[in-house]
Amino acid sequence: MGSLLKGVSGVRWGELRDATGAAAGGVPPLLSRIAYGDEDTARIAIDDLGDAICALGFVVGEATAPTVPFLLELLGSPHVACKAELLDLLGSICRADQWHSAAAAAQDRKHDANYQQQPGWEAAARTAVYAGRSVIEGVASSVRPEEATPARKLLQEMDCIPPFPEL
Numbered sequence: 001m002g003s004l005l006k007g008v009s010g011v012r013w014g015e016l017r018d019a020t021g022a023a024a025g026g027v028p029p030l031l032s033r034i035a036y037g038d039e040d041t042a043r044i045a046i047d048d049l050g051d052a053i054c055a056l057g058f059v060v061g062e063a064t065a066p067t068v069p070f071l072l073e074l075l076g077s078p079h080v081a082c083k084a085e086l087l088d089l090l091g092s093i094c095r096a097d098q099w100h101s102a103a104a105a106a107q108d109r110k111h112d113a114n115y116q117q118q119p120g121w122e123a124a125a126r127t128a129v130y131a132g133r134s135v136i137e138g139v140a141s142s143v144r145p146e147e148a149t150p151a152r153k154l155l156q157e158m159d160c161i162p163p164f165p166e167l
Contacts, residue, residue, distance in 0.1 A: 004035045004077055011066050018052040019061035026052060027063055031070050039081040046085045054092045060125045062117070064093060068128035076135040083139060087150040090136070091157060094129040096122050097164065123164055130158060 008028045016024040030052070033045035050057070053064040071090055074080045099118035133155070140151035 016063040018063045019055035019059050024063035042082045050089045057092045058096050059098050060096045065124035065128045072132035072135045083147045084150045087154050091154045093125050
C-alpha cells in the first residue's frame, strides 16, 4: 500500500462485515484509492467507503472501527485530497447511534444475540474517532479554510455528543 496505510494488511478484512452486512474485503482498495488517487478518484472512493462503513450516514458495521485509524492517517497526510469529505465521514461515524437507539427502545423485549454486538460496534467506532482528536485538531489549524472549517465543526460536535447510554 506504499508509505501510507502500511497497517492495512494486518487487519483481517475478510473476517469482518461492513455496515451493509457484506464482507469488508473491499475496504483496503478504497483506502488505497483515497491515498493515491487523484481528487475525483478519492472523492468517489470516500463515497463508496462511506456506504460500506457508515451506511446511510448513520449505520456502522463491524469493520467501521478498524477503518477509522486509516481514515485519520489519510486525514493527517499532507498530500491526500478531499479532507473535507474525510471529515464528513468521520463526523457521521462519530454521530452514529442507530444501534444504541434501537437497543434502548427494545430493552424490555428480548432481542437476537447478534443484535447485542452492534451497539459495541458503534461505541468502538466513536472511540476510534475520539482517539484521533489530535489529527483533527491539526487539520483545524490549517490555513486552508476548506479543511479547517469542517475540522473545527467536527471537534465541536465531538465535545457535544453525549456518551452512549448503558444498555
